[in-house]
Amino acid sequence: MLDYRELISSQLPALHLLTGIGWQYLTPDQANTLRGNRRDAVILDGVLSDWLRTHNAIRYQGQRVPFSEANLLEALRRLKDINPTRGLIPASMDMYELLTLSTSLDQTINGDKRGFSLQYIDWQHPENNVYHVTDEFSVEVKGSKQTRRPDMVLFVNGIPLAVIECKRSDLDDPLGQAISQMIRNQGQTEIPHLFTYAQLLVAAQPNEVKYGTTGTTLDYWAMWKEAIDPTPVSAAINRLLSEVEQSALYDWRDEGNKTRQHFATLSDSAIRRLNQRIAFALATACQV
Numbered sequence: 001m002l003d004y005r006e007l008i009s010s011q012l013p014a015l016h017l018l019t020g021i022g023w024q025y026l027t028p029d030q031a032n033t034l035r036g037n038r039r040d041a042v043i044l045d046g047v048l049s050d051w052l053r054t055h056n057a058i059r060y061q062g063q064r065v066p067f068s069e070a071n072l073l074e075a076l077r078r079l080k081d082i083n084p085t086r087g088l089i090p091a092s093m094d095m096y097e098l099l100t101l102s103t104s105l106d107q108t109i110n111g112d113k114r115g116f117s118l119q120y121i122d123w124q125h126p127e128n129n130v131y132h133v134t135d136e137f138s139v140e141v142k143g144s145k146q147t148r149r150p151d152m153v154l155f156v157n158g159i160p161l162a163v164i165e166c167k168r169s170d171l172d173d174p175l176g177q178a179i180s181q182m183i184r185n186q187g188q189t190e191i192p193h194l195f196t197y198a199q200l201l202v203a204a205q206p207n208e209v210k211y212g213t214t215g216t217t218l219d220y221w222a223m224w225k226e227a228i229d230p231t232p233v234s235a236a237i238n239r240l241l242s243e244v245e246q247s248a249l250y251d252w253r254d255e256g257n258k259t260r261q262h263f264a265t266l267s268d269s270a271i272r273r274l275n276q277r278i279a280f281a282l283a284t285a286c287q288v
Contacts, residue, residue: 006151006166006167006168007259008259008262009168009169009205009206010166010167010168010169010204010205010206011135011151011152011166012249012259012263013206014152014164014166014204015133015135015152015249016241016249017236018133018152018154019133019241019245019249020235020236020239020241021236022131023131023132023133023154024130024131024132024133025132025133025134025245025248025249026132026133026134027134027248027252028134028135028136028137028138028252029252030134031044031132031134031137031153032138033046034046034047034158039138039139039140039147040139040140040193042139042153042160042191042193042194042197043079043080043158043159043160043197044132044155044158044159045076045158046158047130047132047155047157047158048076048079048120048157048158048159049072049076049158051129051130051157051158052067052072052075052076052118052120052157053066053067053072055119055122055128056118056119058107058109058116060109060112065107065109067105067107067116067118068107071105071106071107071118074105075103075105075118075120078098078103079098079120079159082094082095082098082196084188084192084193084195084196085188085192088186088188088192088195088196088214088215089214089215091192091196092195092196092213092214092215095196095197096199098120099120099121099159099199100121100123102117102118102119102120103117103118103120104116104117104118105117105118120157120159121156121157121159129156129157130156130157130158131154131155131156132154132155132158133152133153133154133155134152134153134155135151135152135153136149136151137149137150137152137153139191139193139194140191141189141190141191142188142189142190142191142192142193143189148185148190148191150163150164150165150185150194151164151165151166152164152165152166153194159197160194160197160198161197161198161199161200162198162199162200162201162202163182163194163195163198163200163201163202164201164202164203164204165178165179165181165182165202165203165204166178166204166205167203167204167205168205168206169205169206169207171205174205175203175204175205175208175209175210175221176218178203178204178205179203179210179212179218179221180218182201182203182212183217183218186214186215195214196214198213198214199213199214200213201213201214201216203221208223209223209224210222210223211223211224246260
């Protein structure tokens, strides 16, 4: 039945919520274009390159000096060169340090050569970052043309920081299946390069959500227990998507019209109840 399909029961409600709290939706084709139509790539170069150029600058003797194009390319190279083959946990730790502590690049200004810090994410002013979410994000398996397709990937400035797997509630142990799938995809013969960047992993079904990080074993995935202000979450749950947002979510899908009609037949209160089942865990973990 349509009600029990993962798309209807958990994936689209999650996308509705994430759109409501500020994540811009990308269709799979749009996401592929932004990563150069390479399924072995997981960074949206078309987003990150522009962000690095427009949101980083050198402060030198009261002037704002842009980083050279060579340094911007070097910053991208450093981000991509962290290799998970030596171990996903050490690679993930190196990535965490690079993302949180920035990187130093040498540049000569008026004959004065110094190292200057470039940041990949603006942690002090999160409103300066750009946030995207896409679904059915196909990633090429290492050494193969086969692909794995995480249900949802969330990008900050084009960097994939969160991965979400959705399951329908009528399955046998839906969260266990989602977590096992996430753990499998981290294997060295799978798509570990995605999980080098991912800092948050989420398993979701309509009635429950658990989270982990790269390397978290099955027994240690947990429910989010931190208290949050319900006001912004409630606002997101209650906000109906605009016509443009609905078109972006539905129109490219094979069953887009059927899916759109399904949600159109629900009352506003029913949509809110559907969203609220997974809202607080997702919003706490992934809010802008």
